[in-house]
Amino acid sequence: MAEVTVGVLALQGDVREHVAALVAAGASAHPVRRPEELERVDGLVIPGGESTTISKLAEAYDLLEPIRKRIGGGMPVYGSCAGMIMLATEVLDGRPDQQSFGGIEMTVRRNAFGRQVDSFEAPVPIAAIPGGPVHGVFIRAPWVERVADGVEVLGRVAAGPAAGRIVAVRQGNAVATAFHPELTGDRRMHRYFVELVRRA
Template sequence: MVIGVLALQGSFNEHIAALRRIGVKGSEIRKPEQLECLNALIIPGGESTTMAKLAEYHNLFPALREFVRAGKPVWGTCAGLIFLANKAVGQKSGGQELIGGLDCVVHRNFFGSQLQSFEIELSVPKLADNEGGTDICRGVFIRAPGILEAGPDVEVLADCPVPSDNAGPVIPGGEDLEDKILFQDRVIVAVRQGNLLGTAFHPELTSDTRWHSFFLKMVKETDEKTLQCISTSERPMENFHEKKPYDLPIFE
């Protein structure tokens, strides 16, 4: 099994190290053709605008979108979560290109500037159910996004209290989501939708590898479903020979 880590910028080395600790090979991905041999992909945290420009320069967006559409597991952390969202708000002038696929609205810089980065204990019962241990994990938020809205098919895995000194970011242009941001006291920070996993924080910067194990199980589930589809669609050769040949029309 080979898990790719998008290595344009950001904490890709930390993800590869975390995968190594659970016995999985992580491969640095920088070109579209490198996606072809992967079982799954991690899009790390970093500076989302810079990552988007580099991805566009290397013509990665079409291949990344096709990777998601093919149903292969993809995990986005922090900036990676922004990339996977169907919609991102609070962006810089001109916005940035997204991969999409995750039915949610993400605020690019929900928790404020780099100086407002923080760590907090998050309650994630699903993580404990799947991987054992306590249902508390350490969340490292570095100039982090927040998930403002999640669609009906999106499973919310964790939310986080909005810091008391954060009145809520204001969306430029007076978008209709502004009131929802200003008056909410908790914000979603981890979700799963089918083959997609998104976390607003950085599990790769902690010693807890359960998020990487959780993602690995998603990969195995996807591989098993693929094998089941292949096995049910195949016909035994003896049945094939028993069938009568088709009567094809003859055109003169």
């Protein structure tokens, strides 16, 4: 099996947790803070955190355009929570000056499920992942309001007041979830992404 190197954008968020999950899923994983580090990876994870902060820091560290270029060139990318917002082509309830990397033609609503106190956990059946629903941890999470024709809906919240909301999508080599799989012991989402990187 070919060795793949996956970077984790290390500007803010659950960087260590994603690195550990990727290693457990069979990849070599490294934090990415500089353009030259981005050049050395086969795929990139954009972790949770605060999307406006990630946007500002990506500009400050000269990573905004290089990441956009790599995604546009087909590099596999996976965004969780704030990472999902960073991959959206349209963001609702964002700051007017907020920038995104793009990559998935979708409209995402920031903090759609509410504030920190409204965080919750729920099962999310993911069509592409066998073995039963993935355990979704939602922390100030977004949801997807609309997707373009080329976007595959991978999962929706299965139960509770948010039942039916789109929380996992894929377009080509770009994958995003509204939840945090790195905060659970379930590595299936990371294995799915590592396999995508390997095939690319």
